[in-house]
Amino acid sequence: xxxxxxxxxxxxxxxxxxxxxxxxxxxxxxxxxxxxxxxxxxxxxxxxxxxxxxxxxxxxxxxxxxxxxxxxxxxxxxxxxxxxxxxxxxxxxxxxxxxxxxxxxxxxxxxxxxxxxxxxxxxxxxxxxxxxxxxxxxxxxxxxxxxxxxxxxxxxxxxxxxxxxxxxxxxxxxxxxxxxxxxxxxxxxxxxxxxxxxxxxxxxxxxxxxxxxxxxxxxxxxxxxxxxxxxxxxxxxxxxxxxxxxxxxxxxxxxxxxxxxxxxxxxxxxxxxxxxxxxxxxxxxxxxxxxxxxxxxxxxxxxxxxxxxxxxxxxxxxxxxxxxxxxxxxxxxxxxxxxxxxxxxxxxxxxxxxxxxxxxxxxxxxxxxxxxxxxxxxxxxxxxxxxxxxxxxxxxxxxxxxxxxxxxxxxxxxxxxxxxxxxxxxxxxxxxxxxxxxxxxxxxxxxxxxxxxxxxxxxxxxxxxxxxxxxxxxxxxxxxxxxxxxxxxxxxxxxxxxxxxxxxxxxxxxxxxxxxxxxxxxxxxxxxxxxxxxxxxxxxxxxxxxxxxxxxxxxxxxxxxxxxxxxxxxxxxxxxxxxxxxxxxxxxxxxxxxxxxxxxxxxxxxxxxxxxxxxxx
Numbered sequence: 001x002x003x004x005x006x007x008x009x010x011x012x013x014x015x016x017x018x019x020x021x022x023x024x025x026x027x028x029x030x031x032x033x034x035x036x037x038x039x040x041x042x043x044x045x046x047x048x049x050x051x052x053x054x055x056x057x058x059x060x061x062x063x064x065x066x067x068x069x070x071x072x073x074x075x076x077x078x079x080x081x082x083x084x085x086x087x088x089x090x091x092x093x094x095x096x097x098x099x100x101x102x103x104x105x106x107x108x109x110x111x112x113x114x115x116x117x118x119x120x121x122x123x124x125x126x127x128x129x130x131x132x133x134x135x136x137x138x139x140x141x142x143x144x145x146x147x148x149x150x151x152x153x154x155x156x157x158x159x160x161x162x163x164x165x166x167x168x169x170x171x172x173x174x175x176x177x178x179x180x181x182x183x184x185x186x187x188x189x190x191x192x193x194x195x196x197x198x199x200x201x202x203x204x205x206x207x208x209x210x211x212x213x214x215x216x217x218x219x220x221x222x223x224x225x226x227x228x229x230x231x232x233x234x235x236x237x238x239x240x241x242x243x244x245x246x247x248x249x250x251x252x253x254x255x256x257x258x259x260x261x262x263x264x265x266x267x268x269x270x271x272x273x274x275x276x277x278x279x280x281x282x283x284x285x286x287x288x289x290x291x292x293x294x295x296x297x298x299x300x301x302x303x304x305x306x307x308x309x310x311x312x313x314x315x316x317x318x319x320x321x322x323x324x325x326x327x328x329x330x331x332x333x334x335x336x337x338x339x340x341x342x343x344x345x346x347x348x349x350x351x352x353x354x355x356x357x358x359x360x361x362x363x364x365x366x367x368x369x370x371x372x373x374x375x376x377x378x379x380x381x382x383x384x385x386x387x388x389x390x391x392x393x394x395x396x397x398x399x400x401x402x403x404x405x406x407x408x409x410x411x412x413x414x415x416x417x418x419x420x421x422x423x424x425x426x427x428x429x430x431x432x433x434x435x436x437x438x439x440x441x442x443x444x445x446x447x448x449x450x451x452x453x454x455x456x457x458x459x460x461x462x463x464x465x466x467x468x469x470x471x472x473x474x475x476x477x478x479x480x481x482x483x484x485x486x487x488x489x490x491x492x493x494x495x496x497x498x499x500x501x502x503x504x505x506x507x508x509x510x511x512x513x514x515x516x517x518x519x520x521x522x523x524x525x526x527x528x529x530x531x532x533x534x535x536x537x538x539x540x541x542x543x544x545x546x547x548x549x550x551x552x553x554x555x556x557x558x559x560x561x562x563x564x565x566x567x568x569x570x571x572x573x574x575x576x577x578x579x580x581x582x583x584x585x586x587x588x589x590x591x592x593x594x595x596x597x598x599x600x601x602x603x604x605x606x607x608x609x610x611x612x613x614x615x616x617x
Contacts, residue, residue, distance in 0.1 A: 006172055006204040007036035007059065011073035014054060014063060019449055025070050028054045030228035039202040043215040046225035047250045047481045048453035052208035053099065056176045059206065060094040061087040078171060092121060095170035099177040099452050099479055101161035102398065111145040113160055117168040135163040138193040140186060151329055154397040154475065155181040155351030162190060175207045180478035181397065183350045183507045185547035191218050210481060212254040213552055216240055216274050224251065237274045252482025255552045255572055262576040267583055276552055280559055287563035314338040315470060315501055316362055321371035323357055331357040333525045344496050346512040347505045349522035350547035355505045356397065359472050363392035390419060393468035397475045399459035408458050409434065409443040415466030433461035436491050453480050460488060470501040477508060489515060510551040513570035521546050534568055
């Protein structure tokens with residue numbers, strides 16, 4: 001029996017109003033045809049600017065009622081055509097969680113925010129109380145009921161926005177990058193509660209996301225938007241194993257699919273797994289056939305080293321730093337930390353652990369309640385923020401907190417102008433930043449007209465144009481597609497290789513594995529760990545306390561270590577190289593052929609290029 005359709009889209013075309021007088025309308029969706037059955041979980045993939053957010057807003061009538069523009073075709077939700085139904089009426093059936101949670105938080109207390117939507121639906125007070133309690137517990141905010149949303153971290157605000165929508169229990173739930181700023185444990189909790197909602201209430205879920213690992217397990221279907229149309233539509237395993245096409249479109253693939261693709265290229269065998277369980281089953285079976293010896297690890301070749309050689313003088317010194325916010329929230333407790341020139345430091349920890357609070361002390365945006373912060377010998381308590389900005393650049397988690405100029409190029413030029421650089425040098429830096437972040441077509445546009453991911457790129461381009469000696473990045477990759485992440489991190493890596501210091505706040509442990517030379521973990525406002533990423537990855541109990549998880553490929557390597565694979569492998573390229581080495585060694589024994597280490601480490605040009613694409617270089 002066919003499942004009834006909750007969502008029916010027929011020949012949907014949409015173009016935003018012209019960005020400037022005299023311009024043409026900007027087409028985004030170009031003939032979308034789609035049917036989604038009741039209770040389905042559909043994941044929506046695509047590059048930044050592909051139209052994912054536009055399609056999400058079309059499902060509750062915000063497109064075109066709130067946006068204007070050219071709208072053709074039909075979107076029917078639970079039997080109602082969005083062209084003829086008012087947005088408030090559709091809101092009773094369709095819940096929409098925006099990518100930027102601050103655009104939908106309106107109340108002054110957490111519990112009031114969660115109750116607000118239910119109150120507007122006319123739900124009885126006793127049931128509202130029950131729903132508020134359930135939703136806050138589901139997203140891990142049960143202890144924050146009385147707190148002001150203004151005092152929440154970026155990830156906690158995102159949880160609050162999700163809780164507010166969950167409490168309304170819509171029949172169709174649409175989420176636009178809902179987990180982009182959450183720690184790994186928070187992401188797991190959200191996906192689990194979505195699975196629970198589907199099981200209990202048969203809710204239909206549409207999620208625009210970059211969470212490739214999780215949608216491989218949770219989604220029923222994967223849709224890929226490409227050039228304004230649906231380029232792929234099918235089960236996760238079928239769509240996500242098309243690694244070459246997904247990377248060509250700038251989307252990327254789960255690590256297990258990348259690994260299978262790379263092994264297929266390098267070994268001549270076919271590996272077609274997408275999920276961890278399938279990868280382990282196939283590789284462990286092969287390992288037993290190859291008679292890999294326990295205890296003789298196949299070299300992982302991890303790129304970690306101990307920290308860069310320290311000079312006599314640290315660049316930033318934090319001594320006995322504590323910070324208490326005006327509402328009494330204690331965010332930091334006697335932090336002691338020294339950061340040295342040219343380090344690449346990953347600042348880790350769960351949402352609300354104090355990462356952003358600590359980072360804002362490093363450029364004077366916050367002043368210590370107790371203790372001292374010294375930046376290149378200057379006490380942040382007595383130096384103006386503008387003076388410290390010459391030394392420490394900061395890219396905020398929410399780009400809208402720092403973007404203010406009338407056009408993209410003016411935003412990028414602002415920092416160099418404040419440094420009183422010569423005009424030709426300012427023009428050169430602006431041109432380089434526009435080119436590096438693919439912003440040339442938007443140079444004369446107001447940043448507010450760009451999508452959230454593109455505004456992130458503008459904010460980072462503006463900070464890098466000032467060329468500070470230290471760069472702080474607060475969750476810079478949230479909501480970005482795979483290729484945009486690669487481009488952003490390549491720019492940051494280049495900045496680091498020039499001798500600058502980088503401090504990266506992130507929950508993405510794959511980025512830590514590929515780029516960081518040092519990891520500092522905060523928990524409840526205190527330093528829980530300070531060492532190399534390799535040392536951190538070897539402490540599962542500590543990772544669990546900090547709500548962090550290893551990259552999937554690192555977890556796979558540890559499971560395969562019983563067959564002789566080195567347990568310190570942390571990236572796709574490392575595991576592929578180690579597995580290739582074992583196959584070559586086995587073949588060499590049988591055929592009497594010697595395989596040099598250089599030959600193993602130097603695959604074909606095409607394979608090398610693909611490896612860099614899948615592993616960041």
